[in-house]
Amino acid sequence: MKTAQSGDTVKVHYTGTLPDGQLFDSSAGRDPLSFQLGSGQVIKGFDEGVTGMEVGEKKTIHIPSNEAYGDINEDLVINFDRKEIPAEIPLEIGTTLNMHQDGSGQVIPVVVRNVTEDTVVLDANHPLAGKDLVFELELVDIE
Incomplete structure (x- = not known):
């Protein structure tokens, strides 16, 4: 089965929380997020978490702040x-x-x-700067 690789356009449903469970974003009730892997359209840790997934696969990824929105500047x-x-x-x-x-x-x-x-x-820091993030992912499609 095909896995998501750099250069692929993928569609992903996600729920993003802080490690304490506080929700900060979700695609629930919306179209899945569509982006090109490896293009810099999403944060590094999210991109790396989706890479290698198969359509229909679900997983949880933990992204340290330095692979998300960085430390507080x-x-x-x-x-x-x-x-x-x-x-x-x-x-x-x-x-x-x-x-x-x-x-x-x-x-x-x-x-x-x-x-x-x-x-x-x-x-002026991003609101999620300095925070580790947790995402529940489901790969919906690879184009």
């Missing part, structure tokens, strides 16, 4: 003077804001990590 945790942030912007801890990068027009999602009288701490 402290350079992406930024302290701002609270006066620099317009008063109408909500500054509740855990709120995701869109920050515009000067010059490029690129929008970067940031999470409010801390707020004091004088400073606001914004975190």
Whole structure:
């Protein structure tokens, strides 16, 4: 039976959780995820976990943070003077804001990590950075 190899386009149903069982994403109720193996469209550990699977096969993979979204980069945790942030912007801890990068027009999602009288701490790391991930996989198709 054919196994999924680099260069193949595959369709996968998945459920992603943290090691404590907290759900962060799932294809349940949606079309399966379609991507080309080895193309960098998904995180390294997910790509490697699907490689070698047969259609219909199910398995659980554990992906360490360095093969997922990487470790937390402290350079992406930024302290701002609270006066620099317009008063109408909500500054509740855990709120995701869109920050515009000067010059490029690129929008970067940031999470409010801390707020004091004088400073606001914004975190531009991926929300799953520094976290190990667990995926339940089912290979649906190889094209």
